[in-house]
Amino acid sequence: MTAGVGRYAFAAAPLAAAALWGGMYVVSKWGFAMIPPVTLGFLRVGLGAGTLALVVTSRGESPPSRGExxxxxxxxxxxxxxxxxxxxxxxxxNASQGSLLTVSTPVFTVILGAAVLGERVTARKASGMALAGVGTAVVLAGRHDPASVAADNLLGVGLLLVASAAWAGYTVWGLGAVRRHGAxxxxxxxxxxxxxxxxLLAAGExxxxxxxxxxxxxTAESTLAVxxxxxxxxxxxWYLWYKGLEYVSAGTVAVFFFAQPVVGVTLGAAVLGESLGPGFLAGGGLMAAGIWVVSRERAEPGGEPSGDRTD
Structure with missing residues (x-):
């Protein structure tokens, strides 16, 4: 691997995570027609946890100690x-609200990274985040109506903002665990x-x-969705997202989240034949440029990886 390729190799993991999340909104909305939302979330995480546990077991790793x-x-x-x-x-x-609000996650992550981990919000990182955010907004504006973000269902909007902040918390507070235990x-x-x-929440629902x-x-449909x-x-x-944290700070990994709705739009065009909208190429270019700017900033005060992780 050349030095130039190696410098940015860490980006493959969080970008792949964003690509996998790109189709999640459509699949989950589809799944809600068959399974209530919290119950579907329980099945999602339970299956995901079981899959990861099988991988860990196959590697012969010992379970966490009581103190861990x-x-x-x-x-x-x-x-x-x-x-x-x-x-x-x-x-x-609706689709516009879900897509547009999801880009608040990187903002929450950078704020928490600075407040909790002491990560510096440099001019390069701030400008790259802004560029990626504008690019993603341009892509989504060509597909959805931004004016509908706060229309009627304020509870749903509020819950999505809570979800974005909570994922930022999972990212920031997970950095120490990733560096100690691996992704x-x-x-x-x-x-x-x-x-x-x-x-427990699913049982209550x-x-x-x-x-x-x-x-x-x-059914075949519900099984495929789960x-x-x-x-x-x-x-x-989730493994790929945490894998990025082995190499860079939480704020740097966060910028790749901007790719999620763009990937979703691309998949909609490729699979469903939907229109990309006039601003797709321009917005996608701005997003890619913003991610590139932030990804160039590897060293952060949030802590360097130990370099001995192999998973």
Whole structure:
């Protein structure tokens, strides 16, 4: 690997995570027609946690010690808040609201990274984030009506903002766990810790709706939705997101989140034949430029990776 390629190799992991998340909004909305949102979130995280646990077990790694579990339980709390708020908010909002509000996650991450980890918000990082944010907004404005973001369903909008802030918390407070335990173990045990918490919320949701687990449909469509959400957008994507944290700061990884809605728009055009909109190329170029600017800033006060992680 050349020095130039190696310098930016870390970007492949969070970019791949963003690509996997690109289709999540459509799949989850599709899944809500069959499975209530919190219950679908529980199935998603439970399947994702099980998949990651199989990988960890196959590697012959020992489980966390009693002293390590509080860290993973804390991260599991962030996961629970993220998934519950995200899926409830997604059910209550429309495509424009979901797509536009998701780009608030990098902003929350940079703010928390500075406040909690002492990461410097340099001029390069601020300008790159702004450039990527503008580019993503241009892409989405060509597809959705920005004026509808706060229309009617303020509860859904608020829940999506809570989900964005909670994912920023999972990213920032997870950095220490990633650097100590590696991306795979951190993603695995935080997901496992979140599963029973989401299970309790799902049980409450089904009780409130007067439904039982036996009434949930087991069809090809529902199975495919759960498989995509659990294996692709949870097990694979969460590991890849945390993998980026092994090499760079939380604020640097955060900029790749801007790619998520752009990937979603691209997939909509490729799979569903939807129009990309007149600003897609210009907005996509601005987003890519912003990500490139931030990715050039590798060294951060938030802590350098130890370099001995292999997962």
């Amino acid at each position: 579990w509080p860290t993973f339980v804390g991260l599991g709390g962030w996961v629970t808040l993220t998934v519950a708020a995200q899926f409830l908010g997604t059910e209550l909002t 795979l173990r951190a993603a695995t045990y935080s997901s496992l810790a979140a599963t029973p918490l989401l299970g 089904l009780w409130y709706l007067g439904r039982s687990p036996a009434t949930l449909p087991v 498989l995509y959400l659990g294996v692709a957008s949870t097990a694979a994507a």
